Amino acid sequence: MPARSPALMLRAISSQERAPMSRTVRSLLHDAPILDPQLTGSEVYDLFHDDPDLLVCAVVEDARPIGLVSRNAFFLKMADMHGRALFGRRPITYLMNREPLTIEDDRPIVDLSGRIVTDRPSALFDGFVITRDGRYLGVGTGVDLMGVLHQESEERNRKLVALAEQLGRARIEALAAAQAKSEFLATMSHEIRTPLNGVLGVAQLLIESGLDPERLKLAETIRNSGEILLRLLNDILDLSKIEAGRMDLEVTSFSAEEIADDARRLWRARAEEKALTLRVHCESGAGRRLEGDPVRIKQILFNLIGNAIKFTDAGSVDVVMRLVPIGRGRTALRAEVRDTGCGVPEAARAKLFTSFTQADGATTRKFGGTGLGLAICKRLVELMGGMIGFESEAGQGSTFWFEVVLQDGAAPALPQPANVTALPADAGEGPAILVAEDNAINREVVAGFLRLRGWSCDVVADGQAALDAVGTRAYDLVLMDVQMPVLDGLEATRRIRALDGPAASVPILALTANAMRGDERRCLDAGMDGYIAKPIRKEVFFAEIERVLVPAPDSERARGKVA
Known part of the structure; x- marks a missing residue:
C-alpha cells in the first residue's frame, strides 16, 4: 500500500485531456481527486470543504476502484450526531459506497442513462465510476450526464427531465406531508387533552373534597393514571421518535x-x-x-x-x-x-x-x-x-x-396513601364568570374548580352563545375554549373585542387543549389576555385568573402579553 501523500489527491484527468464529446461514456469523465483507501474522514472532509464544486470522488486501490464518495451522502454522515467523532479518524473506506454504479468508458451513453432511469436513480445524485478493462479511469456525475444528453438528444433529455419532475413532485409531496403532520399533531394534542382534562380535573376535585383515606387513595390512583396518560401524550407528539422506532417500553x-x-x-x-x-x-x-x-x-x-x-x-x-x-x-x-x-x-x-x-x-x-x-x-x-x-x-x-x-x-x-391537604374555599360572592366550553365534562371540571373558591359561573356551549352572553350581562372574566361549534373561541374573542362599550374589554382567558407551539400566540393575537392549557392544573388555573382580575393602571396593561 503506497504511503499517503498530497499526490494521491491530484486530479485524475485534466480538462485538456478529456476526449471530445461523443456518444460514449468516455465523454462524461469528470475532474475529480483519486482517494487512497487510507485517507481519513477528516482529510476527505477538508477536500470537499475546499472545493465547493467537487461532487464525487472514487477510492482506488492498485488502479482499481473499490468505492465511491458522494459529497451529499458524505456530509450527511459526518453531520450526524457524533459523525465527526466516529468517522473523522477512520479510513474513508468506512464512509464510501462500496457498490457504486460502474460502467466501461466505451459503452454508449444511452446504456448508462437507461441503467440510471430503470435501476439506479440514486446515481444521478451520487455519481458513478468509469473504467477501462476494469481499471479505474475516472468518475462521472449526474450534472455531466444531463449536459451531454441535452446536447446529443432531445429525447434522452426528456427522460431525464421526467425523472427530475418526478423528484420535484416527491419534494412537494414531502412538504405537504410535513404540513399534514403538523396539523395532525395539533389535532391529536387537542383530542387527547380534552378528555384527559376531565380525568385530571375530576381527580383533583375529589382530592380537594375531604375524602376518607380509602377513597382518597382511589382518587390519587385516578390522578396518577391521568398523569401517565399526559406523559404518554407528550411521547406521542414527538412524531420523529415514533417514526424512528425509538419508543421505549x-x-x-x-x-x-x-x-x-x-x-x-x-x-x-x-x-x-x-x-x-x-x-x-x-x-x-x-x-x-x-x-x-x-x-x-x-x-x-x-x-x-x-x-x-x-x-x-x-x-x-x-x-x-x-x-x-x-x-x-x-x-x-x-x-x-x-x-x-x-x-x-x-x-x-x-x-x-x-x-x-x-x-x-x-x-x-x-x-x-x-x-x-x-x-x-x-x-x-x-x-x-x-x-x-x-x-x-x-x-x-x-x-x-x-x-x-x-x-x-x-x-x-401495596401502595401507601398520599397526604393531601384540601384548599379552603374563599368566602364572598366572587366575580361574575362566564365559561364557554362545548364539552360537558370539562364544563363540570371548570365549575368544580371555581367552587373551590366559593365562586359560581354561567356556562355556554359555543362561541356564538358566549358573544351573546357578554353582550347582555357584565362579566368580570370569560374562560373561553378555542375549538367549539358554531363559532370558535378565537373568532368569538375577536367579535367581543369589536363590541361597543365596557364589554369589549372583559378579560378573556383561553382554556384549551391546543397545546402545540404557536397556539398560545394565536390566542393572544386574537385578543385574549392569557392562556391556560388542558389538562388544567389548579395552581396555574387560579394564578392566571388572579392575574387578569387584579386591576392595573392602563399604562401597564398590554393585551396579549403574558406575565
Missing part, C-alpha cells in the same frame, strides 16, 4: 383485570351516551400478574374500544381479554373488541393500519379524531413483538384483536 407489573376495570370505568359513560351496551370481561388468569407496559397496552385497547363506540349507533360493544400460559414463565394476552356497528368497507381494509387522515381540521368541526388511529396501534403491538388484526362484514360489525406475549410477574407491593 416501560415494563412494570400489572394484571389484565386492572386494565379491564379501567376500560370499563373510562368508556361506560361514552357508551351510555349512545345507548350502547358495553361489556368488558377478562377470561381466566384471575390474580395473575404480568410484566409489560400497561400504558401502551391500554392505549391500544382504548383506541379499539373508542373506535367501536364511535362507529356503532345501536347494539353493543363487547371487550374480551384472555390469558393463555405458554410456558417458560410467559403468558399470551389476547384482547378482542367486538361491535355491532357499520363494519369496515372493502375499499378501506387494505390501508386500515397504515395511515388515517383528519377529514375536517377546522375549529368548528362536528366530529373529533386524531387521525392516528390504528396506525399507532399497529406500531405499538409490533414494538411488543405481537400481532394485530380484524374481521369485519359491512353492516354487520367488526372484531378487532391484538395479541402480545408477556413475562409472568410477581405480586405488587
Whole structure:
C-alpha cells in the first residue's frame, strides 16, 4: 500500500485531456481527486470543504476502484450526531459506497442513462465510476450526464427531465406531508387533552373534597393514571421518535383485570351516551400478574374500544381479554373488541393500519379524531413483538384483536396513601364568570374548580352563545375554549373585542387543549389576555385568573402579553 501523500489527491484527468464529446461514456469523465483507501474522514472532509464544486470522488486501490464518495451522502454522515467523532479518524473506506454504479468508458451513453432511469436513480445524485478493462479511469456525475444528453438528444433529455419532475413532485409531496403532520399533531394534542382534562380535573376535585383515606387513595390512583396518560401524550407528539422506532417500553407489573376495570370505568359513560351496551370481561388468569407496559397496552385497547363506540349507533360493544400460559414463565394476552356497528368497507381494509387522515381540521368541526388511529396501534403491538388484526362484514360489525406475549410477574407491593391537604374555599360572592366550553365534562371540571373558591359561573356551549352572553350581562372574566361549534373561541374573542362599550374589554382567558407551539400566540393575537392549557392544573388555573382580575393602571396593561 503506497504511503499517503498530497499526490494521491491530484486530479485524475485534466480538462485538456478529456476526449471530445461523443456518444460514449468516455465523454462524461469528470475532474475529480483519486482517494487512497487510507485517507481519513477528516482529510476527505477538508477536500470537499475546499472545493465547493467537487461532487464525487472514487477510492482506488492498485488502479482499481473499490468505492465511491458522494459529497451529499458524505456530509450527511459526518453531520450526524457524533459523525465527526466516529468517522473523522477512520479510513474513508468506512464512509464510501462500496457498490457504486460502474460502467466501461466505451459503452454508449444511452446504456448508462437507461441503467440510471430503470435501476439506479440514486446515481444521478451520487455519481458513478468509469473504467477501462476494469481499471479505474475516472468518475462521472449526474450534472455531466444531463449536459451531454441535452446536447446529443432531445429525447434522452426528456427522460431525464421526467425523472427530475418526478423528484420535484416527491419534494412537494414531502412538504405537504410535513404540513399534514403538523396539523395532525395539533389535532391529536387537542383530542387527547380534552378528555384527559376531565380525568385530571375530576381527580383533583375529589382530592380537594375531604375524602376518607380509602377513597382518597382511589382518587390519587385516578390522578396518577391521568398523569401517565399526559406523559404518554407528550411521547406521542414527538412524531420523529415514533417514526424512528425509538419508543421505549416501560415494563412494570400489572394484571389484565386492572386494565379491564379501567376500560370499563373510562368508556361506560361514552357508551351510555349512545345507548350502547358495553361489556368488558377478562377470561381466566384471575390474580395473575404480568410484566409489560400497561400504558401502551391500554392505549391500544382504548383506541379499539373508542373506535367501536364511535362507529356503532345501536347494539353493543363487547371487550374480551384472555390469558393463555405458554410456558417458560410467559403468558399470551389476547384482547378482542367486538361491535355491532357499520363494519369496515372493502375499499378501506387494505390501508386500515397504515395511515388515517383528519377529514375536517377546522375549529368548528362536528366530529373529533386524531387521525392516528390504528396506525399507532399497529406500531405499538409490533414494538411488543405481537400481532394485530380484524374481521369485519359491512353492516354487520367488526372484531378487532391484538395479541402480545408477556413475562409472568410477581405480586405488587401495596401502595401507601398520599397526604393531601384540601384548599379552603374563599368566602364572598366572587366575580361574575362566564365559561364557554362545548364539552360537558370539562364544563363540570371548570365549575368544580371555581367552587373551590366559593365562586359560581354561567356556562355556554359555543362561541356564538358566549358573544351573546357578554353582550347582555357584565362579566368580570370569560374562560373561553378555542375549538367549539358554531363559532370558535378565537373568532368569538375577536367579535367581543369589536363590541361597543365596557364589554369589549372583559378579560378573556383561553382554556384549551391546543397545546402545540404557536397556539398560545394565536390566542393572544386574537385578543385574549392569557392562556391556560388542558389538562388544567389548579395552581396555574387560579394564578392566571388572579392575574387578569387584579386591576392595573392602563399604562401597564398590554393585551396579549403574558406575565
